[in-house]
Amino acid sequence: MKWLSDDKLNHLRSVVSDPDFSATKYTFVKELGRGGMGVVCLAEDRELDRLVAIKVLNTPEDFGDRMIREAQIIARLEHPGIVPIHDVGKLPDGRIFYAMKYVRGNRLDEYAAQGASLRDRLRKFQAVCDAVAFAHAHGVIHRDLKPQNIMIGSFGEVLVLDWGVAKIRDDPRSSAFHQTMEGTVIGTQRYMSPEQARGEIDQLDERSDIYALGAVLYFLLNDLKVSKAAQAISAKATATTKESRYTTASELSADIGRLLDAEPVSAYRENAFERTSRWVGKNRFLVLLVLAYLLMRIFLIFTSRS
Numbered sequence: 001m002k003w004l005s006d007d008k009l010n011h012l013r014s015v016v017s018d019p020d021f022s023a024t025k026y027t028f029v030k031e032l033g034r035g036g037m038g039v040v041c042l043a044e045d046r047e048l049d050r051l052v053a054i055k056v057l058n059t060p061e062d063f064g065d066r067m068i069r070e071a072q073i074i075a076r077l078e079h080p081g082i083v084p085i086h087d088v089g090k091l092p093d094g095r096i097f098y099a100m101k102y103v104r105g106n107r108l109d110e111y112a113a114q115g116a117s118l119r120d121r122l123r124k125f126q127a128v129c130d131a132v133a134f135a136h137a138h139g140v141i142h143r144d145l146k147p148q149n150i151m152i153g154s155f156g157e158v159l160v161l162d163w164g165v166a167k168i169r170d171d172p173r174s175s176a177f178h179q180t181m182e183g184t185v186i187g188t189q190r191y192m193s194p195e196q197a198r199g200e201i202d203q204l205d206e207r208s209d210i211y212a213l214g215a216v217l218y219f220l221l222n223d224l225k226v227s228k229a230a231q232a233i234s235a236k237a238t239a240t241t242k243e244s245r246y247t248t249a250s251e252l253s254a255d256i257g258r259l260l261d262a263e264p265v266s267a268y269r270e271n272a273f274e275r276t277s278r279w280v281g282k283n284r285f286l287v288l289l290v291l292a293y294l295l296m297r298i299f300l301i302f303t304s305r306s
Contacts, residue, residue, distance in 0.1 A: 019056045023092050026054060026099065033148075035188075038095075038164075042102065051102045052086065055164050056095050067096050074140055074163045081131030083151075083161050098164045105154050109147035112220055121220040122230075122260055127158035129213060129253035135160075136206045136249055139169040143204060145212035146191040147219055167204060191215040194240055207242040210249060214238035229259055232268035 019041060021028050026043040029051070033040045038057040045052050057067070071088040078084070087099035106114070108128075112121060128150055132142060142163060149162040165186050187196050193211035195203045214237025221230055233255050239245045246252040255265045264270055 052099045053102045054099045056097045079134045083159050103151045105151050108150040111152045126256045129249045131160045133249035141167045144187050146188045207245045210245050229265045229268040236267040
């Protein structure tokens, strides 16, 4: 018997698992990533002669029409920080696929690994919060926020990707869909809220995304020397109960803004020493100027007596 090498076996597995785009206008180029929700591929749009990113979801065919409808709603989100869905459809095997703009750049986790400063990380995170806040204002909950779904583009732009499992709030047909899926865990374990981890789909709302944002913030702050205020922001966002978290992504973004501007944040109550230290840090130039003036005055007093 002739045994196949590991390389040949892996090649055969990839051929079998590669999505079949033969009935679509797309040509498979290569696999970009794979996870519990499905596979992301680089493909060529033959009609428009451009590259796109396509996510093929491991979704039962029964839910196809409902998910396609939600994809159509998500595609209406027009914001500089959101990569919307360009196209949606079904493969011959019944799986749903979403075609999105192919973004060149680095994922947020890759960006952080390159040694980005704390201030830069917080600025990028604030941009993520603003994009999510925009989606929430239009009734869309992402449900799978994580560093791997956030891209830093070639020009430093921040883009939130992969809205394929998003939930539409206050939509009767969407609610019926999610009631059917009750008990199904959707998302990534490290970044999902307690209610999401329990499969309580009908309990997911904007604060579930806020938990994920807090987990992303914790990831960005991990192993860095950060203030207690920064730690408190992350802790509030990832509180076990929804009622204890930030109410909106805009509130979270505002606290990050205050942290960057050396202002008191709502998530942390400072003591007198911390207030003084923060004021000194914010007004360092003024403090140095006053100290220089005092030292000059002291010098003049002593020299005038000699």
